[in-house]
Amino acid sequence: MSPHAADLILAANAGSSSLKMSLYQRNHDAVSDTSSGAPPGHRSVTLLLTSSITNLSAPPASFSFSFTHSAPHKGADAKKQHVDEVHDHASACERFLQYMEREAHIDKSRVKYVCHRVVHGGDYFEPVVVDQERYHHIEKLSDLAPLHNGGALAVMKACLDALPKAASVAYFDTSFHRTIPAHIASYAIDQEVAMTRGLKKYGFHGLSYAYILGSVCHHLQKDVSRTNLIVMHLGSGASACAIRAGRSVNTSMGLTPVSGLPGATRSGRIDPSLVFHYTNRAGHMSHKREVEAQVHVTLAEDILNRQAGWKALTGTADFAEVVEGMRKWEETQTDTNKQPSQEKGLQDMSGWKTDEKFKMAFELFVDRIMGEIGTYYVLLGGCVDALVFSGGIGEKSADLREAVVEKVRCLGFEVDQTKNNGVDDQEGSVVEIWKSTEDGKRILVCRTDEQMEMAKECAVVETFWK
Numbered sequence: 231m232s233p234h235a236a237d238l239i240l241a242a243n244a245g246s247s248s249l250k251m252s253l254y255q256r257n258h259d260a261v262s263d264t265s266s267g268a269p270p271g272h273r274s275v276t277l278l279l280t281s282s283i284t285n286l287s288a289p290p291a292s293f294s295f296s297f298t299h300s301a302p303h304k305g306a307d308a309k310k311q312h313v314d315e316v317h318d319h320a321s322a323c324e325r326f327l328q329y330m331e332r333e334a335h336i337d338k339s340r341v342k343y344v345c346h347r348v349v350h351g352g353d354y355f356e357p358v359v360v361d362q363e364r365y366h367h368i369e370k371l372s373d374l375a376p377l378h379n380g381g382a383l384a385v386m387k388a389c390l391d392a393l394p395k396a397a398s399v400a401y402f403d404t405s406f407h408r409t410i411p412a413h414i415a416s417y418a419i420d421q422e423v424a425m426t427r428g429l430k431k432y433g434f435h436g437l438s439y440a441y442i443l444g445s446v447c448h449h450l451q452k453d454v455s456r457t458n459l460i461v462m463h464l465g466s467g468a469s470a471c472a473i474r475a476g477r478s479v480n481t482s483m484g485l486t487p488v489s490g491l492p493g494a495t496r497s498g499r500i501d502p503s504l505v506f507h508y509t510n511r512a513g514h515m516s517h518k519r520e521v522e523a524q525v526h527v528t529l530a531e532d533i534l535n536r537q538a539g540w541k542a543l544t545g546t547a548d549f550a551e552v553v554e555g556m557r558k559w560e561e562t563q564t565d566t567n568k569q570p571s572q573e574k575g576l577q578d579m580s581g582w583k584t585d586e587k588f589k590m591a592f593e594l595f596v597d598r599i600m601g602e603i604g605t606y607y608v609l610l611g612g613c614v615d616a617l618v619f620s621g622g623i624g625e626k627s628a629d630l631r632e633a634v635v636e637k638v639r640c641l642g643f644e645v646d647q648t649k650n651n652g653v654d655d656q657e658g659s660v661v662e663i664w665k666s667t668e669d670g671k672r673i674l675v676c677r678t679d680e681q682m683e684m685a686k687e688c689a690v691v692e693t694f695w696k
């Protein structure tokens with residue numbers, strides 16, 4: 231018998247290219263942060279361990295773990311190591327649990343709840359304790375999130391095996407977007423078919439947007455219900471979201487996470503006819519990877535989810551390498567504002583210097599992000615408290631942020647190069663990189679934390695802890 235009560239919450243975030251896991255202790259006096267004046271989560275849980283296993287989408291991958299006993303944003307005491315035995319979400323989860331017991335000496339029987347980020351929840355809006363029926367509901371939705379739900383289910387299984395006494399709770403990315411008005415969430419198709427088959431815009435990255443909203447409101451010292459934001463979550467999967475009065479009113483992903491902005495291996499929004507011209511086998515089932523054993527996708531979906539994005543444009547799924555290649559290309563140019571020309575591209579892409587492809591991929595991403603910001607700025611009637619950058623790329627790439635802000639200067643935003651380049655030196659979940667002297671609107675970087683978003687919610691459900 232453990233000397234401690236079961237007081238720990240493990241939170242698992244199965245992204246398309248990563249598995250992030252964090253372990254928290256529930257605070258005895260856990261309270262919701264809504265009116266506490268503290269940053270999100272700080273009143274309800276204390277972080278014990280965190281890990282990030284990256285590059286899962288780019289095999290052969292080099293996996294790295296970082297464990298920290300303090301805030302996840304400070305790399306100082308993070309241990310990085312390459313682990314060959316990790317090859318998918320399930321083995322990444324097993325490695326974390328091994329670390330927790332053998333190296334961090336934390337008794338696994340102390341884990342009472344495992345919170346799982348589930349990207350597609352369909353018509354489930356509230357978090358659910360996973361039983362067989364709910365497990366199958368999530369499984370059925372896997373075809374609508376082919377890079378995600380399967381990974382989350384694999385992690386759920388691994389946790390059920392290793393921690394049989396802990397209950398699994400599913401938190402859905404789609405929940406945050408339930409407030410999107412019908413005329414925005416609907417596609418212009420037969421509505422009977424749409425209703426029967428659930429064909430509408432669901433939107434994703436909702437746990438991240440919920441965390442960002444809480445953090446930014448705390449930073450601005452402004453009530454959620456009076457806050458309007460344009461948020462970009464730019465990672466292996468990238469999306470943008472318009473938030474009016476604390477509620478999602480539009481987002482760029484759709485029925486599945488393939489729509490909207492392009493990503494590491496995803497096409498983003500395309501002309502829906504394109505894929506039938508790309509291959510005449512578009513409707514055939516894809517039987518490519520083992521992970522798809524329970525995920526049934528067509529070749530078309532496989533092409534648009536796995537064979538597109540930066541990976542297809544440049545050969546790497548790592549946006550840091552895209553930025554590096556783009557910089558090298560710029561160094562060889564006398565006019566740095568020069569864009570790779572379409573004429574040249576249409577003539578012969580294979581003749582392009584490699585670095586020119588990186589520049590094109592970078593500019594393509596910036597162009598699509600600019601489109602979302604423009605749309606949302608108008609949707610919000612120009613009443614925007616802040617433009618927020620987040621996700622692996624949004625948090626780490628000063629070049630990307632600068633390029634995007636330059637494109638939306640006409641909306642009154644500006645780049646402060648010193649602040650933009652100094653983000654990594656600043657602590658905290660929100661870093662301000664510009665503030666308008668005219669109307670006070672800001673540009674912020676928010677280090678999102680989907681695990682914290684789930685754990686803090688879990689900690690304050692009274693019935694869970696009786």
Ligand SMILES: Nc1ncnc2c1ncn2[C@@H]1O[C@H](COP(=O)(O)OP(=O)(O)O)[C@@H](O)[C@H]1O
Pocket residue numbers: 245246247248464465466467494547548549550551553621622623626627
């Ligand atoms: N310094 C950097 N500059 C640009 N992109 C970066 C940098 N560091 C990480 N990234 C990119 O962030 C992405 C991962 O984002 P993240 O949000 O952590 O992943 P996921 O989408 O799997 O949750 C990867 O494409 C990675 O290349």
Ligand SMILES: CC(=O)OP(=O)(O)O
Pocket residue numbers: 244245246247349403434435465466467468487
């Ligand atoms: C929804 C989505 O694309 O998530 P991620 O960026 O974590 O892959």
Ligand SMILES: [Mg+2]
Pocket residue numbers: 245246465
């Ligand atoms: Mg993610």
